[in-house]
Amino acid sequence: MSITFRIATAADDQPGPIAKINARQLAAFRIFLREESVRTGTLLLDPDAAEDEFLSYHFEARVCPIALAAISRVFEFQADVIRVVEEAQFRCRRVSVYRIEETGTINLRVAPTSDLGLELDLASANAIALLDGLGLRPDSVGEIPIDTMRARLANPAVRRRAAQHGVATYLARLDQLLAIAAADDTSRLEWA
Incomplete structure (x- = not known):
């Protein structure tokens, strides 16, 4: 999994x-x-x-x-x-x-x-470790507003915790993914 x-x-919440x-x-x-x-x-x-x-x-x-x-x-x-x-x-x-x-x-x-396929697809164990390292609830399904996630990634303590959990390598890919997010109130990072 x-x-x-x-x-x-x-727009993702509406039928296209x-x-x-x-x-x-x-x-x-x-x-x-x-x-x-x-x-x-x-x-x-x-x-x-x-x-x-x-x-x-x-x-x-x-x-x-x-x-x-x-x-x-x-x-x-x-x-x-x-x-x-x-x-x-x-x-x-x-x-x-x-x-x-x-x-x-x-x-x-x-x-x-x-378009660029920047989504981050991880094995469940790695994804749970990443969520835990980010200080997020390690559920297999969730979402967080983009601004909140950007602030979390800017926190050095969060980056240290991610390194302790062995998932620091995924942070650069997560940064790339967040860089494509629109700057509107509806943008969110979701995982499932």
């Missing part, structure tokens, strides 16, 4: 746009992402291993480095796809492709993952 630390906002796509569009999207990855030298498709040659229905893709018009063309300028990609780019998030087995539909929506 693992626990993932990520940035969330009020979802677009239905077909298998032909999905295949074209994967080809487009691979070509753009080669052209730009940026990994855009996750996962995209060599053994993943079959048509995958569960993956995330970076869309922020790509023009909205270029992505929209792949989907024949479908309005609901444009809404999803535009929302993902606005929020600096990836898009998620997934299939609903019961209906067979393929969906595209804004992913909870940041």
